[in-house]
Amino acid sequence: METKILPVTEESVALAKKLLLGGELVAMPTETVYGLGANGFDPEAVKKIYAVKGRPTDNPLIAHVHPRYELDKLVYIENDYALKLKEAFMPGPLTMVFYSKGLVCKEAVCGGDTLAVRMPSHAGARKFLAAVDVPVVAPSANLSKHVSPVTAAHVYEDLGGKIPLILDGGRCSGGIESTVLDVTERVPRILRAGLITREMIASVAGDCVVAQHKEGDKIRSPGVKYGHYMPRCDTARFAAGDEKAAAALYDKSVAEGRRALILCETRARASFGGRNAVSLGGNAEEMAANLFSALREGEKAADLIIAVEPEGSGGVYDGVLNRLCKAVGKYGEGERR
Ligand code: TXA
Ligand code: MG
Numbered sequence: 409m410e411t412k413i414l415p416v417t418e419e420s421v422a423l424a425k426k427l428l429l430g431g432e433l434v435a436m437p438t439e440t441v442y443g444l445g446a447n448g449f450d451p452e453a454v455k456k457i458y459a460v461k462g463r464p465t466d467n468p469l470i471a472h473v474h475p476r477y478e479l480d481k482l483v484y485i486e487n488d489y490a491l492k493l494k495e496a497f498m499p500g501p502l503t504m505v506f507y508s509k510g511l512v513c514k515e516a517v518c519g520g521d522t523l524a525v526r527m528p529s530h531a532g533a534r535k536f537l538a539a540v541d542v543p544v545v546a547p548s549a550n551l552s553k554h555v556s557p558v559t560a561a562h563v564y565e566d567l568g569g570k571i572p573l574i575l576d577g578g579r580c581s582g583g584i585e586s587t588v589l590d591v592t593e594r595v596p597r598i599l600r601a602g603l604i605t606r607e608m609i610a611s612v613a614g615d616c617v618v619a620q621h622k623e624g625d626k627i628r629s630p631g632v633k634y635g636h637y638m639p640r641c642d643t644a645r646f647a648a649g650d651e652k653a654a655a656a657l658y659d660k661s662v663a664e665g666r667r668a669l670i671l672c673e674t675r676a677r678a679s680f681g682g683r684n685a686v687s688l689g690g691n692a693e694e695m696a697a698n699l700f701s702a703l704r705e706g707e708k709a710a711d712l713i714i715a716v717e718p719e720g721s722g723g724v725y726d727g728v729l730n731r732l733c734k735a736v737g738k739y740g741e742g743e744r745r
Pocket of ligand 1: 441469548587599
């Protein structure tokens, strides 16, 4: 199948609407990463998402709606703090998990009783979602396990030939996926860290906890147990402060004739002298914005990506570190592939 890449215009949105309501998949920009959308009311369309991505069928999808969509058509809003969070952070990079009213098809929620809902703030996403006026269920628009896409070209690399249309809304400004927050209980609980931080949520909701996933737990956010964000080359990760060890691995690899690339924060860049080292940024937001494109460029240019963890922690650093740790295996703890 031919995959069109079109900028977001009235005509392309009309085509996207026709395709989506006709049961096809459409890739759309958001302010976090690109999503691969299907009509959440159409079980056959939703099944295509799992097939095209190679996604495990027990990993549910996020339903995306425009800002004027009434959430209580889709979900039970049982806690008042969820309304306050909606006021404060929607539209934006926050996904809230509610008990579902069952309208979005069971294929999208893998038979579960909850539904994750997000209202993107990206202008292109909003135009498309307003035009279709149905919940668009969408995972990140990459092949399962691969690095999430932050440009239309990234989507094409993974899904070109498999879907009819990619709406091109430019580079995603946020760069890591939305914060996933369980709001079904008395205290909101972060299932996946992102740009809306624990501190920001607690300041509005009064409190916020972070889910701890332990071996044998009933997993509430199934996605966390799968391989994710992995570049197609060898990888090694070092703690902040271990720049010497990272440089030694780089030198050894280059001496063996391998192309190596170091990814680090701006502060650490100077420790690597003339080596091929790229700064991801000087703070957590910059690192989030650059991480996935650096991994995608890195897998093409290098045989080994060596990442050094940022020194900071808390806030958006939690989301950056979470993605980095899944993308890049800790050095010495076994090969990733
Ligand atoms: O920023 C984002 O969230 C992007 C854009 C496209 O919106 N989407 C995204 O989707 O990252 P995906 O499918 O790659 O990740 C969704 C995460 C997974 O970890 C999944 O397990 C979790 O959200 N999730 C979805 N529905 C859930 C539910 N009902 N309960 C708990 N976790 C859920
Ligand atoms: Mg994903």
